[in-house]
Amino acid sequence: MDIAKQEQLALERVEILLRDHPPASTDPLDFLRAQFDAGLAYVYFPEGYGGLGLAPEIGELVDARLREAGAPPSGRVTNAIAAGQGAATVLTYGSEDQKERYLKPLFTGELMGCQLYSEPGSGSDLASLSTLAVRDGDEWVVNGQKVWTSGAHRAKWGLLLARTDPGVVKHAGLTQFVIDMEAPGVEVRPLRQMSGGAEFNEVFLTDVRIPDTERLGDIGDGWRGSQHTLVFERYNVGRVPGRGSGQIARAVEAWQARDDKTSPAAQALREELVRFWIDFEVLRLLQWRAGELRASGNTGPEGSLGKLATSLIGRRFGQWAPNLLGPAGMLMDGYDLPEPSAPGRRGDPNQRGTHDLQRGCVGSPGTAIAGGTDQIQRNIIGDRVLSLPREPMVDRDRPWNEIPRN
Numbered sequence: 001m002d003i004a005k006q007e008q009l010a011l012e013r014v015e016i017l018l019r020d021h022p023p024a025s026t027d028p029l030d031f032l033r034a035q036f037d038a039g040l041a042y043v044y045f046p047e048g049y050g051g052l053g054l055a056p057e058i059g060e061l062v063d064a065r066l067r068e069a070g071a072p073p074s075g076r077v078t079n080a081i082a083a084g085q086g087a088a089t090v091l092t093y094g095s096e097d098q099k100e101r102y103l104k105p106l107f108t109g110e111l112m113g114c115q116l117y118s119e120p121g122s123g124s125d126l127a128s129l130s131t132l133a134v135r136d137g138d139e140w141v142v143n144g145q146k147v148w149t150s151g152a153h154r155a156k157w158g159l160l161l162a163r164t165d166p167g168v169v170k171h172a173g174l175t176q177f178v179i180d181m182e183a184p185g186v187e188v189r190p191l192r193q194m195s196g197g198a199e200f201n202e203v204f205l206t207d208v209r210i211p212d213t214e215r216l217g218d219i220g221d222g223w224r225g226s227q228h229t230l231v232f233e234r235y236n237v238g239r240v241p242g243r244g245s246g247q248i249a250r251a252v253e254a255w256q257a258r259d260d261k262t263s264p265a266a267q268a269l270r271e272e273l274v275r276f277w278i279d280f281e282v283l284r285l286l287q288w289r290a291g292e293l294r295a296s297g298n299t300g301p302e303g304s305l306g307k308l309a310t311s312l313i314g315r316r317f318g319q320w321a322p323n324l325l326g327p328a329g330m331l332m333d334g335y336d337l338p339e340p341s342a343p344g345r346r347g348d349p350n351q352r353g354t355h356d357l358q359r360g361c362v363g364s365p366g367t368a369i370a371g372g373t374d375q376i377q378r379n380i381i382g383d384r385v386l387s388l389p390r391e392p393m394v395d396r397d398r399p400w401n402e403i404p405r406n
């Protein structure tokens with residue numbers, strides 16, 4: 001089916017959904033369940049699994065129309081990691097039973113989830129991870145520690161990458177599982193960040209039992225699975241922001257609110273503000289281009305270029321923007337961030353916005369780390385765009401249990 005026909009089909013379905021479940025008078029959870037049943041949750045998933053087997057970019061069209069009509073935010077907004085790449089991983093590697101149990105509640109936000117990949121000794125070099133899963137009959141017994149696990153403190157569902165064979169090379173001995181975050185032996189300890197929030201956590205796993213039926217994919221196939229998961233993460237990056245929207249819009253508002261607009265200080269800030277506005281517009285077009293390429297099946301290095309640019313511009317902007325507020329730029333109302341909106345419920349728009357520029361400043365260093373650090377993006381660009389020699393990998397051919405580690 002060509003793209004025009006796909007768009008038509010999806011938009012017809014959207015209008016039927018809105019007619020039968022008007023967002024203003026429908027319970028948000030009922031709406032989201034109906035959206036899933038109509039195949040409008042993940043349009044690129046097959047029919048019967050929350051999708052219609054359409055091209056991924058049709059999803060952006062559907063989301064835009066639903067937002068415009070006042071539809072409630074789904075788990076893809078309130079719990080993006082689990083309902084985005086987590087759900088796609090279940091679809092690709094899960095059993096029919098897992099798909100039946102997890103896809104819909106992940107989408108509606110009833111089942112909150114997290115991704116347990118990074119460890120204290122393994123982040124950029126994820127394949128070196130040490131959390132061990134040992135087979136015991138129909139179960140696996142898991143021991144180890146994860147870290148930086150976003151949302152683990154409110155998660156029931158976890159996507160776990162663990163080592164099931166220490167005697168083979170590091171990439172070959174990994175397996176993915178769904179882990180029940182409320183199972184005995186799972187201990188979640190929130191980490192407080194300088195931005196005030198405590199959204200990510202240390203997770204300690206001590207003799208946690210996972211039924212083999214909760215394995216995702218074949219034993220030893222976890223590395224391939226996790227790489228797929230990270231590709232799905234890019235599908236989930238979401239819509240390209242509107243021109244001049246988001247953080248830059250709040251900065252423009254802050255400048256407009258000044259009562260000294262003709263002063264030399266305000267004029268100087270205005271000049272810098274315009275430069276940032278242009279940077280954000282270039283970034284937006286870069287993201288758009290990457291989205292178009294993804295939609296046509298080209299997952300090239302644009303993702304790394306976009307990620308690096310987002311981090312560099314975002315950090316520079318984050319550190320500069322509080323200047324617009326004068327001395328008030330140093331203040332915040334409190335240490336705690338508002339909790340994300342409850343599953344399927346619309347967030348209170350008044351909860352955000354008051355101290356966004358200040359919070360953006362202290363939160364900005366995280367963008368250089370989350371989802372692959374700046375240095376790793378530069379390595380990818382050097383390797384795949386500039387054809388520079390690859391980094392030497394001294395442990396590639398050695399079994400994991402023979403590699404020295406702390």
Ligand SMILES: Cc1cc2nc3c(=O)[nH]c(=O)nc-3n(C[C@H](O)[C@H](O)[C@H](O)COP(=O)(O)OP(=O)(O)OC[C@H]3O[C@@H](n4cnc5c(N)ncnc54)[C@H](O)[C@@H]3O)c2cc1C
Pocket residue numbers: 081114115116117118119120121122123124125147148149150151200366367369370371372373374375376379391
């Ligand atoms: C906001 C946020 C949310 C996160 N959420 C999650 C989550 O939900 N689940 C999860 O599993 N993880 C999560 N992470 C963890 C994140 O994926 C890791 O922090 C990241 O991959 C970097 O790993 P690391 O912290 O171990 O740093 P390391 O890999 O130890 O890197 C330390 C430094 O060395 C540099 N470096 C490392 N290797 C190379 C190399 N080959 N060449 C050049 N420089 C190199 C790095 O760039 C970095 O500056 C999150 C992180 C952040 C900041």
